[in-house]
Amino acid sequence: MRETITTEGGYLSIETGAAKPGATTIVERKGLGHPDTLADHLAERLSRAYSRYTVERFGAVLHHNFDKLALLGGASEVRYGAGRMTAPVRVLVNGRAAPMCGGEKIPVEEIVEAEVGAFFAERLPEVSEHLNITFNITSNSSPGAVLTGDAVPDRTRWFNPRSIDDLRERRVRLSNDTSLGTGWAPENPFESFVRELVDHFSGESDFTLSHAWCGSDVKLMGYWDGEQADVVLCVPQKSRLVASRAEYVRNTESVLAECHRLAGLRLPGAETRFRLNARDVPEKDELYLTYTGSSIESGDEGVVGRGNRVNGLITPLRPMNLEGANGKNPVYHVGKLYNIAAQRLAQRLYEATHGHAEVHLVSTTGQRLDQPWRILVRLSSSEVEADKVQALVAESLEGFPALTDELVSDGIVLS
Numbered sequence: 090m091r092e093t094i095t096t097e098g099g100y101l102s103i104e105t106g107a108a109k110p111g112a113t114t115i116v117e118r119k120g121l122g123h124p125d126t127l128a129d130h131l132a133e134r135l136s137r138a139y140s141r142y143t144v145e146r147f148g149a150v151l152h153h154n155f156d157k158l159a160l161l162g163g164a165s166e167v168r169y170g171a172g173r174m175t176a177p178v179r180v181l182v183n184g185r186a187a188p189m190c191g192g193e194k195i196p197v198e199e200i201v202e203a204e205v206g207a208f209f210a211e212r213l214p215e216v217s218e219h220l221n222i223t224f225n226i227t228s229n230s231s232p233g234a235v236l237t238g239d240a241v242p243d244r245t246r247w248f249n250p251r252s253i254d255d256l257r258e259r260r261v262r263l264s265n266d267t268s269l270g271t272g273w274a275p276e277n278p279f280e281s282f283v284r285e286l287v288d289h290f291s292g293e294s295d296f297t298l299s300h301a302w303c304g305s306d307v308k309l310m311g312y313w314d315g316e317q318a319d320v321v322l323c324v325p326q327k328s329r330l331v332a333s334r335a336e337y338v339r340n341t342e343s344v345l346a347e348c349h350r351l352a353g354l355r356l357p358g359a360e361t362r363f364r365l366n367a368r369d370v371p372e373k374d375e376l377y378l379t380y381t382g383s384s385i386e387s388g389d390e391g392v393v394g395r396g397n398r399v400n401g402l403i404t405p406l407r408p409m410n411l412e413g414a415n416g417k418n419p420v421y422h423v424g425k426l427y428n429i430a431a432q433r434l435a436q437r438l439y440e441a442t443h444g445h446a447e448v449h450l451v452s453t454t455g456q457r458l459d460q461p462w463r464i465l466v467r468l469s470s471s472e473v474e475a476d477k478v479q480a481l482v483a484e485s486l487e488g489f490p491a492l493t494d495e496l497v498s499d500g501i502v503l504s
Contacts, residue, residue: 094479099456101464103478106471109445110407112315116283117403120291122213122305122325122383124160124391131180131208132158132393132416133503138204139186140419140497143195149253150497151195153186156416156424160391163219165380167387169336172328172380174219180205183225184416187248198224212305215381262421262459262489264452269410270427272400272435273447279313282355283320284401289351290324296347302330302340304382318361322348325377325384337376341365399428401504408447415503419496423452426489427461429501434485441481444470459486 094101119126135155143151164176182205186197202222209217228248246255253259276284289296291307304325312319324344331337345365352361366377380386394413397403412424419425431448438446447467456462466478495501 094475099460099462099464101479101482102466103473103475104465104467105473107445107447107467107469109469110277112277112313113406114277114279114313115311115404115406116280116313117308117310118283118287118401119396119403120287120305120307120309122291122381122385123308123396124162124306124383124385124389125393125396126391127212127383127385128158128160128391128393129396129413129415129503130212131160131205132156132413134204134208135182135201136416136419137497137499138200139195139197142200143187143190144497146193146195147190147253149256149259150418150420150493151187151190151250151253151256152247152418153184154416154418154422155182155184155186156393156413156422157183158393158416159183160385162385162387162389163216164388165386167328167378167380169334169378170329170332174216174380174386177219177221178209178216178385180220180222181225182222185227185229185248187250188228190250191252197226201226213381213383213385216383216386258421261457264423264454264456264458265418265421266423266452267454267462268412268423268427268452270412270423270429270431270450270452271408271410271448272428272430272432273407273445274432274435274439275445276400276402277313278356279311279318280402280404282318282352283309283311285355286320286322286348286351289347290344300340300343302326303344304379306379306383306385316359318352318356318359320348320361320363321367322363322365323367323377324365325379325382327382328378328380331378334371334374334376337378338371341369397504399503400432408449419493421458423450423458425496426458426492427452429492429503430485430488434481437481437485438466438468438478441477442468442470442473444468458489461486 091104132155140150159181161179163178230245287307287309291305297303306325308323310321348363369376414425417425427450431450435446435448449465450461451463453462
């Protein structure tokens with residue numbers, strides 16, 4: 090059944106009795122040291138640091154976006170028991186940021202330099218002394234400022250405000266773009282397993298704490314048919330802590346044993362096959378052996394938006410979009426806010442209906458942020474009270490100011 094409700098600013102369509110996703114699952118996750126994840130997380134860190142500075146200094150998040158950031162891999166030399174960087178990782182800080190407010194300069198480059206250094210010191214300490222930062226930050230206004238006389242168009246003040254009163258969003262929040270936010274729930278057991286396994290090897294866990302050679306540039310691609318799972322997994326090792334080829338091979342056996350242990354706990358009764366570091370050719374010493382634990386040390390690149398979606402997964406058989414949420418302005422950028430809101434709303438609808446839920450929020454540029462052009466809710470449950478769904482949707486759309494505060498205060502992790 091389909092019901093369409095006219096809402097203020099757009100339409101809410103509710104589809105009930107929708108087909109549930111099939112058992113077949115293809116899912117990918119990139120770990121904390123993957124270059125794309127590094128780019129995502131660094132861009133978001135810059136946005137939040139800039140936002141906190143301007144809130145504390147001026148009382149509002151000033152206009153900015155760092156969501157076009159890119160990392161260009163350096164070069165390294167890897168030997169058993171040793172290694173070193175031979176060329177720096179280049180950090181291309183691409184985007185826009187207001188450089189001043191009311192005549193007071195904002196130390197944009199200083200903020201960026203401090204955050205880039207701190208980020209790599211925490212995430213990849215071996216790289217932190219081998220960085221080359223390039224600033225491509227402008228304060229150019231968006232199209233639409235038509236000159237008709239001597240007066241300065243308001244739009245040109247967005248990135249050079251005389252005070253926070255020049256920020257239009259202080260009066261009403263308008264969507265910055267025509268775009269889409271998508272969310273769905275629940276995850277199936279295999280999707281949850283993929284997230285846990287990648288985090289287990291790329292983050293802080295009992296395994297990584299007791300196996301210091303384990304690097305963080307982990308990547309997993311998995312296929313699941315409901316009964317059997319095939320997993321291709323990459324887990325690097327740090328060369329300084331691996332003395333020989335034989336030791337490297339023994340370490341891979343430890344990783345595989347841990348994979349099977351966790352699969353037995355999370356996918357009981359399922360047949361699960363793992364293929365680790367598929368490009369290895371041990372007899373030629375062609376191995377996933379790195380100095381830093383990440384391929385960013387040697388030629389690989391990372392770009393915002395190519396990594397995990399806001400739910401932490403890449404799921405081509407599920408609804409998803411290509412928005413890079415990390416680094417976007419947390420006040421009115423729909424590519425960030427609508428994706429987070431859609432994911433949260435889908436989870437609430439799943440909990441309320443006990444069935445699969447999909448949410449799609451579609452914006453129109455210049456229209457009120459809390460009044461999407463189209464809202465599509467798909468529910469597998471047939472017995473749904475439309476007024477309760479509408480109430481949950483309305484509650485979600487009223488929450489954007491609080492969502493902004495949550496993002497700026499690090500209350501949300503974009504994984």
